[in-house]
Amino acid sequence: MPELPDVEGFREVLHSCGQGRRVESVEVLDAGVLHGVTARRLRKELAGQRFAKPWRHGKWLVAPTDDGPTLIWHFGMTGELRCAAADDPLEAHDRVVLNLDDGRQLRYRDQRKLQGIRLTGSNATLERLLTDLGPDALDVERSEFLELLARRRGTVKSVLMDQSVLAGLGNLLSDEILWRARVDPGRPARDLSEAECGSLHAAMGRVLRSSVRAARVPPRRTWLTGRRDDGEPECPRCDGALRSRRISGRRTVWCPRCQS
Structure with missing residues (x-):
């Protein structure tokens, strides 16, 4: 199960592969990993958006965009985030693919699909989502x-x-x-x-x-x-x-x- 160190690694993947890059298109291969957002809305609202600096709290990874919504991942028991070339073969458990403007892809891979991806358009909604969490274990005094x-x-x-x-x-x-x-x-x-x-x-x-x-x-x-x-x-x-x-x-x- 991904814990804080794994999610910090996924944050680094997002930082190195996605930060500053524009999402050209979104491929939803399995909508079963989407929570509170439809495949159509995810594709519509993310296309054309540029990723800002990602951050993490506990096991949650938060990916704001410069002018639009915020993408949020929780990796459940088997989720992971990978950076791939567009011509790399898809794997069996790749669920959502974000095509970036430099030709690379961010791929969300998850075998058991116990959690997944959320999308929010407001800071208030994001705060409500994270409000029940305690302090981050890496930062607590x-x-x-x-x-x-x-x-x-x-x-x-x-x-x-x-x-x-x-x-x-x-x-x-x-x-x-x-x-x-x-x-x-x-x-x-x-x-x-x-x-x-x-x-x-x-x-x-x-x-x-x-x-x-x-x-x-x-x-x-x-x-x-x-x-x-x-x-x-x-x-x-x-x-x-x-x-x-x-x-x-x-x-x-x-x-x-x-x-x-």
């Missing part, structure tokens, strides 16, 4: 982070993944951050000490900075992410056996020796 955890019920893992609390973290990132900070994912968030919350915030910053550089959560063997899918996974830090259970419906991997 330590003091705000501590306050967010202190006033929430539920396990610390479920709180980290709650987009209304903190925008951008998903299952892999949350497990990695908790492992780095040596915090049991099943602990109640508001029972954590200030020192533990500070360790979580520091670990989150380190994990996100490394992941953003890789445009993904990297499956390094020195990371929990690189071991979690082994047949009998071992902790990269202590070599103890990793365990898994479901928290908030998601498979959660942790080390009972390191995260006691």
